[in-house]
Amino acid sequence: MRQSKLLATQLQKRDPNAWTALLREQMETKELVVTAVSANPIRPRNKNSRRTTRYLLALAGHSDPITLIGRHISATEALFYSQFSLRLTKLAPQCFFLHQPEPGSDGWAVLDDLPDDIxxxxxxxxxxxxxxxxxxxxxAAFSDQVDDLVNAGFALLLDRKAYQWDTLAVEQAVYFEEGPAAILSEHALTQSGQLAPRFLQAANGLVVMRDLGGWPGILGETHLTAVSDLLDDPVPLLEPLRQLPATLLHGDPNNFNWRVTVFDDQRLAAWQTAAIGPGICDLVCFIEQFSLLEDAESGMLKTRPLWPINEETMIDTYMLALSQRLGSRVNTRALRQAIPAARCLYVLTNWFPHFATWFEEMPNKFTWQKINRMALSEFADTPLHGFMQLRPYLSGVFERFLLAYRSL
Structure with a gap:
């Protein structure tokens, strides 16, 4: 797998000779010739999305072009493609070229353009x-291989090593200098390990929501008290997950990262959030985001009207498939019992850090309450329409969170 910076530049500049050399090496044929290259940028899903481009390669003697993906990647994603993707040939995109990222910058990879038929x-x-x-x-492929994954450079999601306060204050300075400045207790900081930055952001999100008086119909004082309790003492949340065998997590296996073909094939893209942790965290992440769909015309999120299968069937399918591969090494009872903890962790580390960003444009408390009394139709053709139509989805998320919290 080539890593030349010069070749990466030539490929990005659509040099047919560079693409010819790359394909000849990957496909082990000297007859292939790329005659022309065009590029179409792929619309980013959000402001944090990596720049991605689809390249169309015209080949001599072939009527149809082939397509490949050029993607700017982080160190984590580069690590995955350089050392581990070949062990998941039925799941991960094939990597044709990889230029490792330098400190403070992105790397760049050429990947298989996964079909997205369905x-x-x-x-x-x-x-x-x-x-x-x-x-x-x-x-199953990476079960009980923590040492190899750690030595390779992946982060431990549930690492017990205490996060240093001085480091946290520097890395998350915006929440102390400009934001609500909620802080974690010494006990929480010690117990949360490498999750401390996310827990700090969640604590700030909690302050924002309390300052707004909650979220009518979605987040009441009962929910906010539950979040406060878990941030004050995260042990009941973290310990059931730390007792499970760790593996390689994708980190964000939501609907948008899966590619499903008409040939009954399913592939998973975007490995920038890969980490080490219990597999049940990936499963819960998938379930909790399963209701979110993207409107093809507006690009806004909408709620899935009907699930093809229910949550319990998803969990049963996962347990059965894992047992078929790992046999008696799987403790399905412990996995099931840890689902509430995984659900609480998902909400704390995804939704409440999102609320923390609201302090930048925090609405007046009374304006916020008024907005939430308005009907969805009143938001038509406004920037708030896409967000407000997710209220039924979010109500379900936080009700499931509350039930999970009571099950810990």
Whole structure:
């Protein structure tokens, strides 16, 4: 797998000779000739999305072009493609070229352009079951290989090593200098390990929501008290997960990162959030985001009207697939019992850090309450429409969180 910076530049500049050399090396043929290269930028899903481009390669003697993906990647994603993707050939994109990132900058990779024949809104029972089984295949492939993954450079999601306060204050300075400046107790800082930055952001999100008086119909004082309790003492949340065998996590296996084909194949892209942790965290992340779909015209999120299979069936499918690969090494009872903890962790480390960013444009408390009394139709053709139409989805997220909290 080539890593030349010069070749990366030539490929990005659409040099046919460079693309010819790359394909000849990968496909082990000297007859292939790239005659022309065009590039189409892929619209980013959010402001944190990596720059991605689809390259169309015209080949001599072939009527149809082939397509490959050029993607700017982080050190974590580069690590995955350089050392581990070949162990997941049925799941991960093939990497044709990799230029490792230098300190403070992105790397760049040329990846297989995974077919995306079936949109998430049209997934069938078999499609979803195939996704869950592939997830179990991924977790089984790296089960009990923590030392190898750590030595390679992946981060431990549930590391017990205490986060240094001085480091946290520097890295998360915006929350102390400009934001609500909520802080974690010494006990929470010690117990949360490498999750301390996310817990700090969640604590700030909690302050924001309390300053707004909660979120009518979605987040009441009962929910906020539960969040406060878990941030004050995260042990009941973290310990059930730390007792589970760790594996390689994708970190964000949501609908948008899966590619499903008409040939009953399911692939998973975007490995920048890969880490080491219990596989149940990936499963819960997938379930909790399963209701979110993207509107093809507006690009805004909407709620899935009907699930092809229910949550319990997803969990059963995962447990069965994992057991088929790992046999008696799987303690399905412990996995099931840890689902509430994984759900609480997901909400704390995803939604409440998101709320923490609201302090930058925090609405007046009374304006916020008024907005939430308005009907969805009143938001039509306004920037708030896409967000407000997710209220039923978010209400479900936080009700499930509350039930999970009571099960810890």
């Amino acid at each position: 949109l998430p809104s049209r997934w069938s029972v078999d499609d979803v079951s195939g996704i869950i089984e592939k997830m179990a295949y991924q977790h």
